[in-house]
Amino acid sequence: MKPDTDKTLSHIDQHNNPSMVDVSDKPITSRTATAQTKVLLPAAVKAALHQAHASEGFEINSKKGPVFQTAIIAGVMAAKQTHELIPFCHPLALDNCKIVINVDNNQDLIINCECKTSGKTGVEMEALTGASVAALTIYDMCKALSHNILITETRLLAKSGGRADFSSDQTPGSEQASGQITIEFYGQLQSTFSQQPLQYKIPNNTTSIEAVYLDLCATHNCTAATATIKPILNDNFAQWNDLLNDRDVLGFLPPAAGG
Amino acid sequence: MFSISNKSIDINNLKQQVDNPQSGGFVSFEGWVRNHNCTADTPRKAVLELHYEAHEKLALQVGNAIIDAAMQKFDINAACCCHRVGRLQVGDVAIWIGVSADHRQAAFAACEYILNQTKATVPIWKNEFYRDGESGWVEAKP
Numbered sequence A: 001m002k003p004d005t006d007k008t009l010s011h012i013d014q015h016n017n018p019s020m021v022d023v024s025d026k027p028i029t030s031r032t033a034t035a036q037t038k039v040l041l042p043a044a045v046k047a048a049l050h051q052a053h054a055s056e057g058f059e060i061n062s063k064k065g066p067v068f069q070t071a072i073i074a075g076v077m078a079a080k081q082t083h084e085l086i087p088f089c090h091p092l093a094l095d096n097c098k099i100v101i102n103v104d105n106n107q108d109l110i111i112n113c114e115c116k117t118s119g120k121t122g123v124e125m126e127a128l129t130g131a132s133v134a135a136l137t138i139y140d141m142c143k144a145l146s147h148n149i150l151i152t153e154t155r156l157l158a159k160s161g162g163r164a165d166f167s168s169d170q171t172p173g174s175e176q177a178s179g180q181i182t183i184e185f186y187g188q189l190q191s192t193f194s195q196q197p198l199q200y201k202i203p204n205n206t207t208s209i210e211a212v213y214l215d216l217c218a219t220h221n222c223t224a225a226t227a228t229i230k231p232i233l234n235d236n237f238a239q240w241n242d243l244l245n246d247r248d249v250l251g252f253l254p255p256a257a258g259g
Numbered sequence B: 001m002f003s004i005s006n007k008s009i010d011i012n013n014l015k016q017q018v019d020n021p022q023s024g025g026f027v028s029f030e031g032w033v034r035n036h037n038c039t040a041d042t043p044r045k046a047v048l049e050l051h052y053e054a055h056e057k058l059a060l061q062v063g064n065a066i067i068d069a070a071m072q073k074f075d076i077n078a079a080c081c082c083h084r085v086g087r088l089q090v091g092d093v094a095i096w097i098g099v100s101a102d103h104r105q106a107a108f109a110a111c112e113y114i115l116n117q118t119k120a121t122v123p124i125w126k127n128e129f130y131r132d133g134e135s136g137w138v139e140a141k142p
Helices: A043-054 A067-080 A124-142 A209-219 B011-018 B056-073 B104-121
Strands: A029-040 A094-103 A109-119 A150-160 A179-185 A198-202 A230-233 A249-253 B002-005 B025-032 B045-054 B076-084 B086-089 B093-101 B124-130 B135-137
Touching (some): A029 A124, A043 A209, A067 A094, A067 A109, A067 A124, A094 A124, A109 A124, A150 A209, A179 A209, A209 A249, B002 B056, B011 B025, B011 B093, B025 B104, B045 B076, B056 B076, B056 B104, B076 B104, B093 B104
Parallel strands (some): A179 A249, B002 B076
Antiparallel strands (some): A029 A109, A029 A150, A179 A198, A230 A249, B025 B093, B076 B093, B124 B135
16 A cells, blocks of 8 residues: 555644644534454453353353453443543544454454444544453453453454545555564474464564464464463564564474473 | 584583683583483383474574573683484483583582573473384473
8 A cells, every 4th residue: 555645643733732633614424433453362261251152152251240241331431431531532422332242263352343423523533442442341351360361453444424434454454564474383382383384474563473372372272371482583582572574484482391 | 612413422522622721620411312201200111212403593592691601600611512403312412511610619510500501491302202103392391
């Protein structure tokens, strides 16, 4: 995608000071925005989800109560307060806010938040806030099981009704480079994962090493061991939260066992 | 110096690296491939050979940092360590460590320190091949 060179930051005035956008002259239109966030679950939460599927249906009941129902309520409440959180976001009356939580093929959660209004300004910030706070609530409700929950890929899927409609394609963050990385496993990790280097597609360049590792653990049905395994990136020691780029070579080292 | 070798370790050459006239003591350690697996909670299994694998670049980096740390930590004159990789038969030398010092105490302590640190932190792993045809990666020992 070509960069839009004539786009400027709308919340900064000609003196470089922060400012609200004056929408007094804008027409009132019907507006919709849908945002999505992904919550990558560790094994302990996946197990609780699996158990819930088997017995009560689609809900995890934590000590604090039903996880998904609480997250939906929290997301809607947050969407209604977006203008209080984001400095130059206009207050607007929401006509609707709908949050849907789904489980994807990797047993991770996909939260969609759709907001509607009739107004002069868009509702994408409300949709993004609703999805984000629903995700944070899931974290809060499940953190007693594990803190290894990763909130990731919060993005706008679509918005309409304004001056510029937007629709993302299926590649998240597609304005940034997506890419392919090579993953190498050492020692006993070769028997858990793969003897050969693995080619792995990263959706965008905000994908962390940990996100890839947790995904691999989920698809190979093994328990994540971020405390003992060391990640390496392009033949140097790396951190779990380091981000990946196209053509990176990622490696995982199990605990040393030489001598 | 820390080195990785895919051929039989040349002990005489390594010993010359730590030989110096100011030293009054020399301590060396040889780790050998033993003919059985010795995990505490499973029955002994007869071992035919071991395959050692390393991330060579990082093994050299971590290994040399261990040698440097030992030179700082102990009153020694020289230290070196070589680790084998590849296929090793029973009786082969898997690791050789040599330390020279003015006095023996520091040489003994530094030699054990280098061995323990190497086993715990240098990215090298071993896959045991048993007489019954099975194989298994050896878990890190705490």
